[in-house]
Each structure stands twice: as structure tokens, then as C-alpha cells.
Amino acid sequence: MSERAGRSGLVAAVPVAFLVVFFVWPSGHVLVRAFGAGALREVLTDPTFRRVLWFTSWQAVLSTALTFGAGLPAAYVVARYDFTGRRLFRAFVTVPFVMPTVVVAVAFLALLRPGGAFAFLGWDRGLAPMIVAQVFFNVAVVVRIVGGFWANLDVRREDAARMLGASRARVFREVTLPLLAPALVAAASIVFLFTFTSFGVVLLLSDPAHATLEVEIYRQAFAYFDLPVAAALSLVQIVVVATVLWALSRAQERSALPQRLVAADVTARRPRGRERLFVAGVIGVTTVFLALPLVALALRSVRPGGEWSASAYRALATRPATTTSVVSPGLAIRNSVLFALVATVIALVVGGCAAFAVAARSRRVGRPLDVLVMLPLGASSVTVGLGFLLTFGSPPLDLSGAWILIPIAHALIAIPFVVRAVAPALRSIDPRLRDAAAVLGASPRAVWREVDLPIVTRAFAVAAGFCAAVSLGEFGATLFLTRPEWSTVPVAIQRLLGRPGEANVSQSLALATVLMGLTVVIVLAMERVRVRHLGEL
């Protein structure tokens, strides 16, 4: 027992060291800067910043509400009806969620800009496109979390209420809703977190009058070079997010009821009669909403100036590297792929060690480490970038301009997902399997090789795909750390969009389409691994 605890302590040292150096220390720098030089007082009293905080809050609440409005029907349909293509639909709904924010922003521009199918709305930039894009992004959270939980709720309780004389509406209000509450709160927490700290979509789709805290931090740091104010804004954001998430987690605990859940395939049935119309309608509307921007993006990238042509893609390949401050797209793609590989390796090593330590269930090590590992998820990517900027630009660890900071930041953001993917797989291993292997003559090392490793390999593969997708799409932190020669695809797209001329727009569309394609390939590979995983075990 003590030997095992010792080993898990050793394994825990890797993630602890990594997180202390690359998360705790930079966060400390942000804190120190925020409290120094009166920046915090300025931020808290200046009406401009108050307006930003107010706007950030209400747009997050509005986006969350609209996301539920758009996602709940789909969650219900996926949970309660068995229809052809159900799994495909569920996988498809997840696609926007894993899309890089920049791709989503450019996709909406493709729809809304002059020449786009929805140009007549006159929504080129501003509040409306930004909110719609946030909903587009987060519908998956509602469908997967609420729908997943809903599918496991025992239908017979609802049947019992109906037999006792409750109408359909009352059953929903008095039985289904209270039982569903924990999942609703969980989904709301996540959507609120994502929309409150939304950066890429706001930066690219909104106007200066509608800026979130995250965008304001970036603007303070790069337009006004006021790092203390940027740090103070980061602190305010962290405090607000932490408070809201804490309150929501309390609400979730309170609403959690001990209830027997049932297998999902028992609760779903084929739609009958008019239900068929309802199910088809929900699937149709959801599909169109989620597919439209992505299809528009791909189509417009091959119709620059309204004519079918691959010229934008040819331009990507030939654009010289050094003519302007805009990096060559070819180099950006190379950088993105390189960073994704490095970030994935770092995240798998650090996150894998953390998962092993967390799953070892030694409370002294596991619990605090679990919390530590999840922290970067709560801090926004812009805060991570700002922290790196403040910390690694000067001794004792001067890495200013070093490309490695970019994949490290990506890895930091991806590590929580690795732990969440690998630790449950490790925990799911029946400890008796290890005992059985040991009694059959397997040394501790052989037990690890023969039992633990094969069972978690697939979880690692899924985690690797996730890391690569996160790294390819990461935007906020990268913007803080990038140099022209280390531009990634999202950064290159943003730079292209910031330049005048239709050619630049076409190229940004083409580049976004390439990024979308890369992401789709990774997600499809992940789904394949996951499906086989379920098929075999």
C-alpha cells in the first residue's frame, strides 16, 4: 500500500511541477500586477470598465438562455426518440463545439457579409451575430449533457404521474424538470463559463461597442500596452467566474437526487403519428442551423468574387513569406501542425501522469491534484496568455519569443480534458484484474503493461485527438505569445481579416476551411476509436 502511494506521489510530481511553473506562477504574476499601481481600483471605479463587465454578464446570460432554447428540443428528441440516424445526429451536433472559434467566426462572416445568403439582415458585425455564434457553439453542451442525462431517466416515473392524473405539461413541470435539474445546472455552468469568457467570436464578430472582458483585456494589453489594467480585468473576470460557478455547483449539489438511472436504450422509442412531425422538425431545424454557416464557409471559399474558382487556395500556397507583416499561410499551417504535435505530447505526458495519480485514489495526493489540474479550465485562454507574457518575458525564466511557449499554453488548456478522459478509464479497471494478473505471475510492471495500458490506450487516443483539436483552434493565448514567424492558422486568419481587400477575405475563408477540414479529420478519427472502444469492451 505504501509502495503504491509512494509511486503515485512520484507520478504526481510531474503535473504538479508543470502546473506550478506554467499556471500558478503566471497567475501569481497576474495577481501582483492587478494589485499594484492602483489598477484594480481604476478598473472597479471607471464607468467604462463597469459597462464592459455589465455587458459581459448580460450577454453571457442571454447566450446561455438562447442556447437552452435552441438545445433543449434536440436534447429531448435525442433522449426520448429512437430514429434512424440518431447516433449520426448526436455526433453531428458536437461538430460546432469542437470547431475553432476563428472558424466559426469566419463561417458566420461568410453568411452575413455582403454576398452571403443572410447579408440582407445587415448584421455584418455587432451584437446579433456574436450571440448567434455563441449559441451555435454551445448547443452541443446542452444536447450532450442534458440529453445524455434525460436518456437515463426512468420513463416509468412519468408514466406513474400520468396515471395519477397529471397532464403532459404538469408531468414535465412537476416530475421531469426537477429530476433533470442537476443536468440543467451542469450544462448551464459550462455554457455560462464559455460565453462569459468568449474571445475569438467576440473579437471577430462583434463591434467595439460590444466588447467582453476577455476582448477588453486583449485590447488593454496590445492596443494601450496597459498590462496592469489588463491584469486587473483578468482578476475581475476570474472572481466573477469563480463566484458564479461556485454558486451553480452548490445549486447542482442541492438539486442532485439519489435516483436509479436506467439504460438509455430502454427509455427511447420510435416516434408515432404526429410525434414523427415534431421529431423531424427538431432534427431538421437544428441541422440547418448548425450546418448552414459551415457549408457557407466551404462554398464561399471556392467562390471568391462569386465565380467558382480555387484561386484563394492557390493564393494560400503561393503567398510569399515576407512581403508584409502577414505571415505566409503555408508557414502558418506548418506552425499549427507542429504546435499541435508538441502540445499533444506535452498534454498527454503531463495529463497522463496526473490521471494516474488522481485515479490511484490516494486522497492525500489525488483530490488536491484533481482540483489543481482543473483550474486552467476556469481561467480563460487570454488570462493564460497574459500570465505567460508577464512571467516568461524576464528572468528567472526568460522565454520571450520562444515558440515552445505557444504549445505549452495549448497543452495547459488541453490537460484538463486529458485527465477527464484517462482517469475514468483507469478507475473503471476492476482492481481484481490487477490482482488476477499478479497471482498469475505478472510483476507490477507486467501488470501495468498487460492490464492498465491496453485498457486506457483508447482513452489516450481520444485524449490525443482532443489535444490536437484544442491546439489547432486555440486563439486567445496564442495571440499574446505569437510572433510573425510563429503565427498559427487562427492568428493568420485574424490578420488576413484585418487587412483590406477582397483577396484577403477570400484567403481567410480558404484558410478557415482548411482548419475546419483538419479539425473534422481529427474528430472523425476520434469517433472511430471511441466506437470501436465501445464495441470491444
Added chain:
Amino acid sequence: MLRVSGARVVFGTTCAVDGVDLEVGERETVAVIGPSGCGKSTLLRAVAGLQPLDAGTVSWDGGDLSGVPPHRRGFGMVFQEYALFPHRDVAGNVAFGLRMQGVGPAERDRRVDDALELVGLGGFRERRVATLSGGEQQRVALARALVARPRLLMLDEPLGALDRVWRARLVDELPLLLAGAGTPALYVTHDHEEAFAVADRVAVMRDGRIVQSGPPAALWDRPADAWTAGFLGFGPAVDAEVRGPVLHTPWGPLAAPAGAPAGAVRLVVRPDGVAVGPGGAVEGTVTRVRFAGARAELTVVPAAGPALRAAVVAAAAPPAGAVVGCGLGPDALLCYPRPAD
């Protein structure tokens, strides 16, 4: 041979295994029985080396095993609910121990086939373990443990997860398989009938201690104390008193059995010793007849004293409502000294 002496395992403030001595000789099958939580599985894990001892020793042929990790002990184990590897097929599971021993592929294949043949799963090599029934999984677990030719085979509630039919079948087959392999075995179960059917010797465990050990017949004939008698299904148990040759019971005075301690005793009535028929000392009404194949168990409520149970031949069982006499001869009475309180 296996010798456990003074074994002690402490979890926090509770002593799961408390000074256990146990031996398993060559070709012998020893069963450890007791209610759940009595420490029998912990004892097994300690023998396997999966659970370190807080005191005492486990030795094999005189050599102390305390520093030997589980994978070097050369013991086999069939786990509760089998613990088959879900990521390997049947052959992969059975071959595991041989691979760990470094047995070559050709011999491995042959021995895996032999082992599967032995447990009656000839054509199951490539099957996924998740597609097997409980009984089949149990046999795979057995083949997996036996194929590595362990010095000692341990079985932890091996039939606990099976339905009746498979259970009955394997209770019959297990002793033959064990005898065929010539492997000494340590068998843990909560079911005394299963233990009696499988084992040469049975040890009864209660609260971490072994309270009695011996061949099944001796155990059945003379349980060491009132608790063990109750665990074997005897009863009712009542307070009684031996004065000279007379045993004073709630059912009236009876002849004290030979060797009964004088004074206050705990009296356990064994249903298989109660003689039902005319002239029985205690008269009562049959309130319940429970058939169990060839035998039936009657519940008889006398005019005074607690209800009695009597095992009779099913064909001769009186109907419910009949008034019968119950003879409580020396065969029916187990007397244990009762500490004065």
C-alpha cells in the same frame, strides 16, 4: 504444503483476520466458511500475498513467504466474479499465466487447448469473455488458474454469482477437476452445503477467528458452539438447564444427552434429529411444510415453548394443521455451556 500461523490483518480499528492458524496438505481441499464479513476473503488475499499481514506468517513447505510478492508465489486464484480480462479473448485469458512464465507459443497453445478441453470449453478459444454466460466465465477463470499449474489453487466464492443449475453442476464437477489436477485447494464460501460437497476439511470462521475445523461429517455431527450450530442451519436455540440426568427446557423436562455440561446451557435443536411420530415427547400443530426435494421441513408449534423444526422424508410428511408428536432424543439435542450472566 501451506501453513498459516497466527495470521492477523487489521483495517483501522477492526481486526479482519485475528490469529488464524490453518494448514492445507498435499492433494487436500480445505474450505473456509463463514458469513459475509467474517474475514475469509481477506485471509485468502493474505495467502495470495495481495494483502500484507500485520502479524503471523504464511509459509509453503516450511519456507516463509512474507517477502514474496503475489506473482512469485506460484499460487492460482479464481476470483469472485472471476476478474476475467475484458480486453482479451478466452484463449488470451487462459494463456496469460503461461506467458508470464515465459512458456513458448507452441506449448502455450497446446496447454490452453488442454485446459479448455478439461473444463468443457473446447471450441471457445476466440470467444470474447463478455459474450459468455456466468457458468462459462467461471470455467474460463478455472482454466486460467489451473493451466499455469499452481502449487495451490485458491477459490474465492467461485460459485457465488451462478444460477442454481450451473451451481449444482459445478459443485459436482469441481472436486473431480481438483482431484484430477492433483492441486491442493483453499476454497472460500459462505455456503456450508457447497463447502461440504467440495472440501475434504472445513474451517468455520467468525469475526476473524477460526472457531472449528475438521472433516465435513465431524462438523455436521458436532458443531463446536451454538453459533456454529446456528450457522449450519440448526435451531431453534434456547436457554435450558441440566440438573443431574434431566434437561429442563421450555418444552418440559427431557433426558439430558450424554456428556452435556451441568448447569445453565444453551440448547440447540437439530431438525434432522427430531423424531416425528406418535409418542413424541412434545405435541404440536404443523403450521408449515416446506418441501425440498426428497426431504421436507416441518414447522411445529407446541402448546408451550418456541416453534420446533423437524426434517422428515417428504413422502411421509403430515399436512399442515395436523397434530404431531416430536421426539427430542439425544440425537436432536446439542448442549453448550452457557456462561452465567
